[in-house]
Amino acid sequence: MQKKSVKDIDVKSKRVFVRVDFNVPLEGERITDDTRIQKALPTIEYLINQGAKVILASHLGRPKGEVVEKYRLTPVAGRLSGLLGKEVIKVNDSVGPQVQQAIEGMRDGDVLLLENVRFHAEETKNDEKYARQLAELADIYVNDAFGAAHRAHASTAGIAEYLPAVAGFLMEKELEMLGKAVTHPERPFVAIIGGAKVSDKIGVIENLLSKVDALIIGGGMANTFLKAQGYATGKSLLEQDKVDLAKDLIERARTRGVELLLPTDAVVALAMEPAAQQKVVPVSEIPGDWMVLDIGPETARRFTAAIEKAATVVWNGPMGVFEMEPFAKGTEALAHALAASKGTTIVGGGDSVAAVNKTGVAEKISHISTGGGASLEFLEGKELPGVAALQNK
Numbered sequence: 001m002q003k004k005s006v007k008d009i010d011v012k013s014k015r016v017f018v019r020v021d022f023n024v025p026l027e028g029e030r031i032t033d034d035t036r037i038q039k040a041l042p043t044i045e046y047l048i049n050q051g052a053k054v055i056l057a058s059h060l061g062r063p064k065g066e067v068v069e070k071y072r073l074t075p076v077a078g079r080l081s082g083l084l085g086k087e088v089i090k091v092n093d094s095v096g097p098q099v100q101q102a103i104e105g106m107r108d109g110d111v112l113l114l115e116n117v118r119f120h121a122e123e124t125k126n127d128e129k130y131a132r133q134l135a136e137l138a139d140i141y142v143n144d145a146f147g148a149a150h151r152a153h154a155s156t157a158g159i160a161e162y163l164p165a166v167a168g169f170l171m172e173k174e175l176e177m178l179g180k181a182v183t184h185p186e187r188p189f190v191a192i193i194g195g196a197k198v199s200d201k202i203g204v205i206e207n208l209l210s211k212v213d214a215l216i217i218g219g220g221m222a223n224t225f226l227k228a229q230g231y232a233t234g235k236s237l238l239e240q241d242k243v244d245l246a247k248d249l250i251e252r253a254r255t256r257g258v259e260l261l262l263p264t265d266a267v268v269a270l271a272m273e274p275a276a277q278q279k280v281v282p283v284s285e286i287p288g289d290w291m292v293l294d295i296g297p298e299t300a301r302r303f304t305a306a307i308e309k310a311a312t313v314v315w316n317g318p319m320g321v322f323e324m325e326p327f328a329k330g331t332e333a334l335a336h337a338l339a340a341s342k343g344t345t346i347v348g349g350g351d352s353v354a355a356v357n358k359t360g361v362a363e364k365i366s367h368i369s370t371g372g373g374a375s376l377e378f379l380e381g382k383e384l385p386g387v388a389a390l391q392n393k
């Protein structure tokens with residue numbers, strides 16, 4: 001169902017409450033990656049140009065309902081102001097008299113940033129009273145926080161009960177790109193799932209099995225599939241209790257005619273350390289006291305060949321312990337394969353996005369999602385509460 005967007009309503013001179021996801025990585029007061037702020041700019045600039053009074057709200061970290069100094073949004077206000085080339089009024093709470101007063105003083109086109117909404121425990125409880133207090137600050141609600149759309153919180157869902165509620169441009173783009181991939185993908189449609197654990201990705205594998213032409217599995221979670229195929233996995237990360245499930249998924253892929261690509265060789269090491277002794281072995285020869293830390297070169301070539309043939313590629317989760325240089329080659333090879341693809345390429349998940357950025361190919365990817373958990377839940381076929389709360393077109 002298509003959601004109304006900020007373009008479908010008149011915002012001139014209105015107080016517009018915009019939920020953004022400014023949950024950015026910080027080192028002290030320094031923002032180390034401002035992608036999420038950059039991606040919210042189109043909505044904010046549009047509202048400024050339309051003469052709205054723009055009230056921004058976000059969470060930062062998980063302060064658990066208390067004021068935690070390091071989670072104040074002050075550095076974010078500074079960065080946003082720099083990016084907009086305009087003053088951003090920053091208040092020290094998200095509700096209350098000081099906030100109301102600041103909003104009363106706003107002129108058309110002004111931008112104000114509320115304090116971290118998670119300083120109130122009521123936010124994550126989706127408390128009705130707090131949601132109503134937030135709603136009272138504004139005339140219109142815009143949700144542009146795709147990264148937090150899988151949370152049913154007061155500022156992402158509850159507030160929408162009390163105001164006309166529409167999507168921002170980032171939210172719209174995320175839903176369009178991810179939605180198109182899972183509902184009308186150009187074929188062949190290939191999904192790549194990696195990362196540490198099968199248990200985190202069961203839902204997404206199950207949902208994608210009914211949609212894709214080929215499914216590539218790498219990373220730590222592939223070990224459980226290798227075990228299901230009858231291989232010894234040595235000291236590798238393994239979920240013994242998920243081996244039967246992996247067998248079942250292999251069988252389901254076969255009956256559905258989905259090509260399932262699993263590693264055929266691996267980089268193994270004696271320890272999870274960059275300097276540890278390492279070698280490449282076929283998956284049939286993983287030694288007892290070694291561990292798999294990356295896909296091998298033959299596997300990378302097979303996976304790359306499948307990506308070359310694809311018209312749509314969705315990727316979530318690294319192929320190995322990519323944080324350590326010696327075990328990053330498989331993940332990097334895939335990042336380059338996506339970059340070289342002529343098809344639509346979509347990357348979601350904190351680590352996969354970090355890998356794409358590290359490899360320097362971000363510009364060549366069709367869509368990099370700003371939501372890790374949110375994109376995963378979307379790919380699982382779940383309805384996101386932050387989206388469900390918005391008005392239909």
Ligand SMILES: Nc1ncnc2c1ncn2[C@@H]1O[C@H](COP(=O)(O)OP(=O)(O)O)[C@@H](O)[C@H]1O
Nearest residue numbers: 195196219220292293317320321349350351352
């Ligand atoms: N073979 C492996 N053994 C152990 N850990 C692995 C292996 N391959 C990948 N990982 C780890 O998986 C983590 C990422 O998993 P996950 O959080 O599921 O991915 P994402 O954030 O992209 O969704 C990384 O920290 C990576 O080091």
Ligand SMILES: O=C(OP(=O)(O)O)[C@H](O)COP(=O)(O)O
Nearest residue numbers: 021023147148350371372373374
């Ligand atoms: O960074 C976020 O999640 P993500 O790392 O899964 O993309 C979002 O801002 C949601 O944060 P939360 O997981 O504390 O609710």
